[in-house]
Amino acid sequence: MIDISELSQLCDKLGCRITPECSLSEYITFRFGGPCRALINVNSARSAVELIRFMKEKNIKYGVLGRGSNVLVSDEGFDGVILLFGSDFARIDVNGNTIRCDAGASLAAACVRAQQSGLTGMENLFGIPGTVGGALYMNAGAYGSEMKDIVASAEYIDEDCEIKTIKAEDMELAYRRSFFSGTERVITSVTMMLKNGDPEEIKSAMSECMAKRSSKQPLEYPSAGSTFKRPEGSYASLLIDQCGLKGLTCGGAMVSEKHSGFVINKGYATCADVLELCEKVKSVVKEKTGYQLELEPVILR
Structure with missing residues (x-):
């Protein structure tokens, strides 16, 4: 049984917004799905740690959601608490050739920030409608590029609610999977290493990428993007x-x-x-x- 009042008190202490009995249809790109018992807008890695520790201690079912672009939610909903990694947890910092993003930052926003900073390497990922954390979780990719090509390191919450750092070579990045896939590990930030480039050339490449998407994909309809994984030997x-x-x-x-x-x-x-x-x-x-x-x-x- 979820004590919403106790959970709300914790959210007040952490400065996180909470919405009880929240419909999830507006939080996934497919635009369907029933309600969750509560949805919490996470605002920092430390808040995520405290909330997850609380869920585990109280034996409360929980899930983590970003932009919901690669997710299906049942019509009955989710009988637990959803931790939303979104606009409240979306800081993007650029330092030289590196770009560090909170897990809730949109991948598109990170691509734009890289372009504005004259950093190349993310162009083909522009238009993937997910968060940076979600993109790393599944090693998202498009047009010959994948997250594994640019990621340098990440911070995550481990199974014992400790914040850890992991380097790219230890992330087991493969086609649509990673060290985080199917585990309780929760990504909180991602650092990517890019190269210097011309901002206008990068912008042009991003525009070409979006034009390609628009011409070939049904972006005018709600979906979860590519529905099936690429089978070995075919498409x-x-x-x-x-x-x-x-x-x-x-x-x-x-x-x-x-x-x-x-x-x-x-x-x-x-x-x-x-x-x-x-x-x-x-x-x-x-x-x-x-x-x-x-x-x-x-x-x-």
Whole structure:
């Protein structure tokens, strides 16, 4: 049982905003999902430590959410507390060729700050709609670039609620996974090492990247980005195309006709619609091609 009054007192002490019985649909890019028992806007690494320690001591279920761009939330919601790493925890500092970001800073904002500082290396990541912390968690990437190409170190909260520092070479960064994936470790800041470049050339490259995204991806609809991980030896979108699944629907969810690697929300999709559609796609692709597709978004349970 969650004592909201006790939790609110802790939030007051830490200066964190808390919203009881908060709908999560506005906090994920798919724009659906039920409520959580409380949502807390985390404002610092130390606040995160205190809140997580409190949850563990009280045996309260909790989850961490950034911009919700690679997340599915069930229609029933999340029976626990969500720690939101967002605008209250989004500081970006530049020092020479390094850029240090709080985990809640948006990746797009970090890319812009790098460009303004004449630092190159993040251009291809511009447009990925997540936080810097979330991007490192899953080693996000696009157009041949990944977080592992630029990350130098990170700070995180370990399983014992201690803040630790880890270097890039120890992060086990691989395709859509890292040292943090599937664990209780919570990233609090990320430091990236970039190179000097011309601000105008960097800006031009970022604009080209966004133009490419806009022309090929269904950005006009809510989604979680690429719905399936890239299977070894092929591409999810290619396999889905080959199986004639573009435009396949289930309730308000649809395999995008613009880019079949995206399942989109036509405006009234539920989480159940999306999961049912994804299972249909996986089943047909497995039957017709032999490939086993795997969901890329994390399901917040």
